[in-house]
Amino acid sequence: MNPSPARAGVVALRVVRQLKRDRRTIGLIVFAPIVLMILFGYALSGDMSGVHLGLVDGGGHAALRAHLVSIQDFDILRLGSESDAERLISEGRLDGAVVLGPEGVRVLLDSSSLQIAGAIAAAVQAGAAKEKTGLQTAGQQKAQESAITTRYIFGYDLVMMDTVGPAILGLVVFFFTFINAAIAFIRERSQGTLEKFMVSPLSRVEMVSGYVLGFSLFTILQSATTLFVVTFGFGVPLRGSPITALAVVLLLGAGALVLGSFFSNFARSEFQVVQFIPLIITPQIVLCGIWWPLESVPEFIRPFSYMLPLTYAAHALRAVMLKGAGVADILYPDLLALGIFFLIFSAAATMMLRREVA
Amino acid sequence: MAGRGMAREIEPAISARGVIKSFGRQRVLDSLTVDIPYGVTYCLLGPNGSGKTTFIRAIVRLLHLDGGEMSVLGRPVSEVDEIYSQIGYMTQHKALYPDLTVQENMEFYAGLYGLKKQQRVARLEELLEMVDLSEHSGRLAGALSGGMYQRLSLACTLIHEPELLLLDEPTVGVDPRLRQTFWEYFGRLTQEGKTVLITTHLMDEAEKCQRVGYMRAGRMAAEGTPEEILRQAGLRPILKLWLAEPERDAVLLRAEGYEIDVVGGVVQVRLESHARIKEVLAAVSPLDMRLAEPKLEEAFLRLSEAA
Ligand SMILES: Nc1ncnc2c1ncn2[C@@H]1O[C@H](COP(=O)(O)OP(=O)(O)O)[C@@H](O)[C@H]1O
Ligand SMILES: [Mg+2]
Numbered sequence: 143m144n145p146s147p148a149r150a151g152v153v154a155l156r157v158v159r160q161l162k163r164d165r166r167t168i169g170l171i172v173f174a175p176i177v178l179m180i181l182f183g184y185a186l187s188g189d190m191s192g193v194h195l196g197l198v199d200g201g202g203h204a205a206l207r208a209h210l211v212s213i214q215d216f217d218i219l220r221l222g223s224e225s226d227a228e229r230l231i232s233e234g235r236l237d238g239a240v241v242l243g244p245e246g247v248r249v250l251l252d253s254s255s256l257q258i259a260g261a262i263a264a265a266v267q268a269g270a271a272k273e274k275t276g277l278q279t280a281g282q283q284k285a286q287e288s289a290i291t292t293r294y295i296f297g298y299d300l301v302m303m304d305t306v307g308p309a310i311l312g313l314v315v316f317f318f319t320f321i322n323a324a325i326a327f328i329r330e331r332s333q334g335t336l337e338k339f340m341v342s343p344l345s346r347v348e349m350v351s352g353y354v355l356g357f358s359l360f361t362i363l364q365s366a367t368t369l370f371v372v373t374f375g376f377g378v379p380l381r382g383s384p385i386t387a388l389a390v391v392l393l394l395g396a397g398a399l400v401l402g403s404f405f406s407n408f409a410r411s412e413f414q415v416v417q418f419i420p421l422i423i424t425p426q427i428v429l430c431g432i433w434w435p436l437e438s439v440p441e442f443i444r445p446f447s448y449m450l451p452l453t454y455a456a457h458a459l460r461a462v463m464l465k466g467a468g469v470a471d472i473l474y475p476d477l478l479a480l481g482i483f484f485l486i487f488s489a490a491a492t493m494m495l496r497r498e499v500a
Numbered sequence: 501m502a503g504r505g506m507a508r509e510i511e512p513a514i515s516a517r518g519v520i521k522s523f524g525r526q527r528v529l530d531s532l533t534v535d536i537p538y539g540v541t542y543c544l545l546g547p548n549g550s551g552k553t554t555f556i557r558a559i560v561r562l563l564h565l566d567g568g569e570m571s572v573l574g575r576p577v578s579e580v581d582e583i584y585s586q587i588g589y590m591t592q593h594k595a596l597y598p599d600l601t602v603q604e605n606m607e608f609y610a611g612l613y614g615l616k617k618q619q620r621v622a623r624l625e626e627l628l629e630m631v632d633l634s635e636h637s638g639r640l641a642g643a644l645s646g647g648m649y650q651r652l653s654l655a656c657t658l659i660h661e662p663e664l665l666l667l668d669e670p671t672v673g674v675d676p677r678l679r680q681t682f683w684e685y686f687g688r689l690t691q692e693g694k695t696v697l698i699t700t701h702l703m704d705e706a707e708k709c710q711r712v713g714y715m716r717a718g719r720m721a722a723e724g725t726p727e728e729i730l731r732q733a734g735l736r737p738i739l740k741l742w743l744a745e746p747e748r749d750a751v752l753l754r755a756e757g758y759e760i761d762v763v764g765g766v767v768q769v770r771l772e773s774h775a776r777i778k779e780v781l782a783a784v785s786p787l788d789m790r791l792a793e794p795k796l797e798e799a800f801l802r803l804s805e806a807a
Contacts, residue, residue, distance in 0.1 A: 146614075148611075148614065149611070149612060152608060152611030152612055155608075155611075156597070156600070156604075156608045159600060159604055160599050160600060163599050163600075332593075333593060333595060333596065333597070333598075334591040334593025334594060334595040335596070335597065337557075337562060337591050337593070337595065338589060338591055338595040339612075340560075341560040341562065341584055341587060341589040342584055342585075342612050342613065343584055343585050343612065343613060343614070344612050
């Protein structure tokens with residue numbers, strides 16, 4: 143039997159009717175993001191304190207490095223490569239970076255905050271001077287002078303909320319869709335309706351698509367309110383199209399839905415769904431790169447970060463909102479990764495809707 | 501139509517041959533063999549845990565069998581997915597959405613089976629009438645009483661006019677008057693050639709069915725028409741006779757080969773069949789008499805004790 147859009151539509155209509163009637167969930171969907179934003183908004187308002195400086199250590203220059211690390215105001219983030227540093231600056235998450243290597247010292251500076259750029263440049267000069275005297279006292283005839291090259295990168299002068307806001311949009315959608323979907327599927331089981339579906343012309347694919355369709359309407363509602371609060375309430379820029387942002391969020395929501403459906407198989411009650419939060423939600427919050435750049439996460443955890451959908455959604459939403467990225471700009475890797483995540487878990491969720499309970 | 505009629509004579513609507521199903525080490529269906537003909541109301545009776553629900557779930561392939569063979573509406577059970585639109589399955593859980601109204605629940609199931617708008621409206625009206633919920637169509641299913649909930653579930657199961665109805669304890673909590681309506685409705689369905697399989701643990705419901713299967717521990721302890729089951733259990737109608745000279749007549753009747761008990765001066769004759777009543781009355785002339793029909797319930801008790 144071919145999948146029928148009509149039957150998926152019947153399921154979608156039912157899901158919408160049910161959610162519409164559930165006042166508390168509607169309230170949560172709409173107001174929880176607002177409350178969350180206000181909390182974060184106050185907690186994170188103001189400029190980021192200190193100067194965030196990336197350090198790519200390619201060897202040598204011990205004195206210069208020691209000097210930079212010793213400066214109280216500098217918050218040093220050790221990075222693996224110059225391109226990492228460049229990207230973080232362009233995303234407004236670093237004020238600058240120093241790349242040390244045998245062939246010289248390169249300084250990357252954010253052109254959007256010249257004051258800080260000046261401070262970093264001065265510190266590097268001072269450090270280089272120390273290095274020079276150190277080498278002279280060590281008795282070297284002709285101290286090789288470190289060649290310092292400086293490059294400006296177009297970045298942002300961001301407040302914390304700007305980097306966190308777009309990610310929170312992804313986070314709330316993921317959280318609520320996951321929980322609501324898991325609960326909905328647990329109910330389908332305990333009510334016996336799932337069993338009845340199995341003995342009807344409705345296929346499992348139609349059922350999952352119906353759910354995705356029905357939930358999407360609420361995802362749109364939720365993202366629209368959250369987007370509104372983030373941009374108008376907290377002044378986070380929205381340089382790209384809201385439609386593009388919505389597309390990212392819808393894809394993320396679809397992934398969260400099938401993930402919730404999949405995990406509903408491992409819970410026996412709605413209460414047990416709540417116990418998934420620390421397992422499924424918390425790692426995403428911690429590791430998706432909202433709070434600190436992924437580049438600073440210990441190397442052995444990093445692959446894990448790159449398996450989490452929120453990592454890609456947060457990255458894509460930041461690009462859309464802060465840099466005005468279009469769909470083409472975030473297609474790879476973000477949309478692709480979200481798409482793959484959705485496909486894998488919809489296959490898993492569909493398979494788990496097995497007939498045999500025992 | 502003629503060809504279909506022929507097939508129906510040859511093949512039963514549901515046929516199970518040595519069906520085996522275990523959950524872990526517990527064997528729930530133990531070489532179950534039974535034929536359920538087309539166009540009857542078949543009552544699957546048995547105590548809780550005897551495997552009735554498991555059997556129904558096996559029919560619709562919600563379970564994989566560990567052994568045996570089964571066919572449903574002329575198809576091997578492995579192909580039953582393809583005829584789901586001809587089957588109406590009412591689960592023991594009743595499978596409704598408590599947060600949808602009566603009407604929304606029915607519309608949802610009508611939609612799943614692809615009923616067109618016009619057809620749906622007519623069908624909804626008819627069924628709401630039958631289950632006596634017309635006045636409550638706007639109420640949330642979750643706010644219905646147990647019996648109403650049950651009735652709504654039945655209506656949702658009937659919505660697509662299935663050929664084969666599998667009803668798992670459909671009358672639990674339904675009041676006697678409405679239960680009567682249900683049975684009349686089932687009677688009409690079977691007259692249209694539809695097949696109705698009902699499970700129940702209420703003995704008195706079995707007497708309303710054309711065929712009865714009594715399950716115990718995953719097997720058919722007894723199977724057939726109600727009369728056949730009574731005979732299998734050795735239960736016969738009893739003719740009670742009040743006689744002027746009971747002792748003398750008792751001797752007389754015994755001599756003619758009747759099974760006689762004399763209880764408190766009343767002579768009780770166990771009849772092989774109702775046809776023998778005439779012969780008894782030719783031999784003796786009672787002052788008064790009464791015929792006591794055996795109860796299916798007693799038959800099942802006997803059969804399960806024997807098993
Ligand atoms: N999914 C299952 N897993 C394990 N045991 C089961 C399962 N379904 C039924 N059983 C067991 O099989 C037996 C028969 O159950 P069931 O078919 O529901 O009986 P009935 O419907 O006649 O009351 C019971 O002992 C029950 O515990
Ligand atoms: Mg049962």
